[in-house]
Amino acid sequence: MKKTFLVSVLFLLLTSILSADAIFLFQNKLPVHVETIKNQGSFYINVEELTKYDSMIINKTSRVIYIIYKKDVLEISLNDFYSKINFINKYDNSVILINNKTYIREDVLSYFLNLDYFKSLEDIFFYSDLPKIVDLKVSTNEISAVFDTYLDHSSITFTQISNTNEYLLTMKPMSQLLIAPSNVNYSYSNNTVYLKFKSDFLYDVNIQGKNLKVTVKNEPISRSDGLFANISQKKDFQYSEKVEEINGEKIKIYQLVVDPKKYDIKVDLNNLGVSYDVNKFLKEKNPLFSINASFFDTQTLQPIGNIMSDGELLHLSSYSRPALIITEDNRIDIDYVKLEFLISIEDLLFWVKSINSNWKGDVKLYTHHYKGNILETEKDYLFFLFNSDNELIAKRKAYPAENEKLLLIDKKYEKYVTNISLGSKMELTLNKSENLIENPILLLEGGPILINDEYSQEFLDAEKRSYSNGIIYSKSPRTVVAIDDKNMLVLMVIEGYDNPEIGLTYDETKNLLLKLGNYKKAMLLDGGSSSIVYYNGEIQNYKNGKTRTNIPVLLSVYEK
Known part of the structure; x- marks a missing residue:
C-alpha cells in the first residue's frame, strides 16, 4: 500500500x-x-x-x-x-x-x-536592470527599435490579431516608454510594451543583438483563408479572434478553448458588495484569461445565482438557474443543480438562505469575500462570529476576517439559541441534487441554456420564456460558456464587428454555435455592456464609455 x-x-x-x-x-x-x-x-x-x-x-x-x-x-x-x-x-x-x-x-x-x-x-x-528602449521609430514601411540590452527572440512577439489587419508588437521584459510614437496605439502593463497598428501588408521581423526591425514585405495580406486569426494555439490553451457572418451581418468572436485538467478555472469576485473598476481588478489578479460571468443587480452589484470556487460556496441566493459545473476530478457539465446549505450548532439545525448577499433571509452567512456594508442590524438579527476552525469567538456584529464566518439568525428564533455560547462548534453541510454525482469545486449559475441534448426542445423553449425579453430578443453582445465534443471548456464573447455595441439575439447565438462547431452543451452568461474578454494583460474588447466598469463576478483561467 x-x-x-x-x-x-x-x-x-x-x-x-x-x-x-x-x-x-x-x-x-x-x-x-x-x-x-x-x-x-x-x-x-x-x-x-x-x-x-x-x-x-x-x-x-x-x-x-x-x-x-x-x-x-x-x-x-x-x-x-x-x-x-x-x-x-x-x-x-x-x-x-x-x-x-x-x-x-x-x-x-x-x-x-x-x-x-x-x-x-x-x-x-x-x-540586473530592466531593459529599455533607447530609440524607437515607426513609419509606414518599418518599425525599428534599439535597446540597451541584448534581447532574445522570446522577448519579441509580432501577431496579426484580427481581420481588420491590426497588428500587435509585444516587447518584454521592458521598461515603460517615456514618450510613445503618436502613430501607434501604445500601452504598457506588467513590464511589457504593447504597440498596435493597422496595415494591409505582411511583415518580416528581425532581431539582432540590441536592434529590432519590423519591415514591410510589400505584398498585401491574402484574404483567401477567410476572416480568422489565431493568436495562441497551444494544445490545451487555444485563444482566437475571428469574424463570422450570420444573417448578413459580421460578428466578432473572442474565444478560448481550454482543458480544465491542465489549467485552473476559478470564479473571481471583484470586491463583492462594493464598486471597483474591473480593469484595475483584472490587472491586479492577472489571470491568463477572463470573461464576465454572473448576472447581477446593476444598482447593488449583487450577483444573481449560486457561486462556488475552489470548493467553497461563495454566494447563495434563492434563484434557480442552470450552472457551469467542474467537479473534483475535473469533469465539466452544464445543468440545473439544487443546493441546500445547512448549519448545525448545539444540536440545532439551520437552513442557510443567503451567503454574501443582502437578499432577505431568516438565516444568512457572510465571509471575508464580502467587501460591502452588512446592512442587517442587531435590532433584527442575532450575530455569531466563527473562526477558521468553525468555533464561536464572538456574539456581535463584526466584519469577518479571512477564513472567518459571520452567521446571522433572525431574532424571532432567539428563544431557541440560548445554548449557543463562546466555543460552540458549527458544522457545515452542503446537500446537492442527485444529478451531481461528484463534489463540485466550481459552480457558476447563468442561463438560459443554449444547447443541451439531455433536455427536450419543449423544456428549452419553456426555460427560454422564463427570462426577460431583453435577454432573449435584444441584439446584444453575448458571453457564452460551452463544452465541446472533446470535453474542452469553451469561453467566448460575441459582439458586432462594425458596431461592437450590438450583437445577437438568443436564437442567433444558438444558431451561430451550431454553425461553429460540435458543442454538447452551452449556456449564456451575463451580456450586453458587461461582456468583456481579458487576455494578454488587457481587456481586448474595451469600448470607451460603453463597457461597464463595475463587474462583480468573473470566470478566469490560471496556470495550475
Whole structure:
C-alpha cells in the first residue's frame, strides 16, 4: 500500500512538471539560455548549468551542493530539499531532483545572483536592470527599435490579431516608454510594451543583438483563408479572434478553448458588495484569461445565482438557474443543480438562505469575500462570529476576517439559541441534487441554456420564456460558456464587428454555435455592456464609455 501511494505521488509530481527556459539578459553580451522546468507556477533552474551565466564554484557531495559566487554561498540540500543563502536565509521546498539533475526555485536564484526576473507562460527572464528602449521609430514601411540590452527572440512577439489587419508588437521584459510614437496605439502593463497598428501588408521581423526591425514585405495580406486569426494555439490553451457572418451581418468572436485538467478555472469576485473598476481588478489578479460571468443587480452589484470556487460556496441566493459545473476530478457539465446549505450548532439545525448577499433571509452567512456594508442590524438579527476552525469567538456584529464566518439568525428564533455560547462548534453541510454525482469545486449559475441534448426542445423553449425579453430578443453582445465534443471548456464573447455595441439575439447565438462547431452543451452568461474578454494583460474588447466598469463576478483561467 505504501509503495502504491509513493508511486502515485511521484506520478502526480512528474505529470505537473513542464519543460521551460530561463533566459539571462545582459547589456554587454548575447543572452544565455539555461535548462529550466516549471512546477505549480514556479520555475526551477538547472543548477549544473549556472556556469553558463557566469563563473562560479560548484561543489557537490551526496547530500549537499555548495555554490560560491562572488562573496555569497548557496547551500542546496539534496535530502531535505531546502536551500540556504550564506547559511542564514532558509528556503524550504525550493529544490527539485529529477533524472539526476538538481533544480533551484526562481526566487532563491534571483536573491543569490542579485537579479530581477520576469515570468511569461513558458519562459523566465533574469536581468540586473530592466531593459529599455533607447530609440524607437515607426513609419509606414518599418518599425525599428534599439535597446540597451541584448534581447532574445522570446522577448519579441509580432501577431496579426484580427481581420481588420491590426497588428500587435509585444516587447518584454521592458521598461515603460517615456514618450510613445503618436502613430501607434501604445500601452504598457506588467513590464511589457504593447504597440498596435493597422496595415494591409505582411511583415518580416528581425532581431539582432540590441536592434529590432519590423519591415514591410510589400505584398498585401491574402484574404483567401477567410476572416480568422489565431493568436495562441497551444494544445490545451487555444485563444482566437475571428469574424463570422450570420444573417448578413459580421460578428466578432473572442474565444478560448481550454482543458480544465491542465489549467485552473476559478470564479473571481471583484470586491463583492462594493464598486471597483474591473480593469484595475483584472490587472491586479492577472489571470491568463477572463470573461464576465454572473448576472447581477446593476444598482447593488449583487450577483444573481449560486457561486462556488475552489470548493467553497461563495454566494447563495434563492434563484434557480442552470450552472457551469467542474467537479473534483475535473469533469465539466452544464445543468440545473439544487443546493441546500445547512448549519448545525448545539444540536440545532439551520437552513442557510443567503451567503454574501443582502437578499432577505431568516438565516444568512457572510465571509471575508464580502467587501460591502452588512446592512442587517442587531435590532433584527442575532450575530455569531466563527473562526477558521468553525468555533464561536464572538456574539456581535463584526466584519469577518479571512477564513472567518459571520452567521446571522433572525431574532424571532432567539428563544431557541440560548445554548449557543463562546466555543460552540458549527458544522457545515452542503446537500446537492442527485444529478451531481461528484463534489463540485466550481459552480457558476447563468442561463438560459443554449444547447443541451439531455433536455427536450419543449423544456428549452419553456426555460427560454422564463427570462426577460431583453435577454432573449435584444441584439446584444453575448458571453457564452460551452463544452465541446472533446470535453474542452469553451469561453467566448460575441459582439458586432462594425458596431461592437450590438450583437445577437438568443436564437442567433444558438444558431451561430451550431454553425461553429460540435458543442454538447452551452449556456449564456451575463451580456450586453458587461461582456468583456481579458487576455494578454488587457481587456481586448474595451469600448470607451460603453463597457461597464463595475463587474462583480468573473470566470478566469490560471496556470495550475
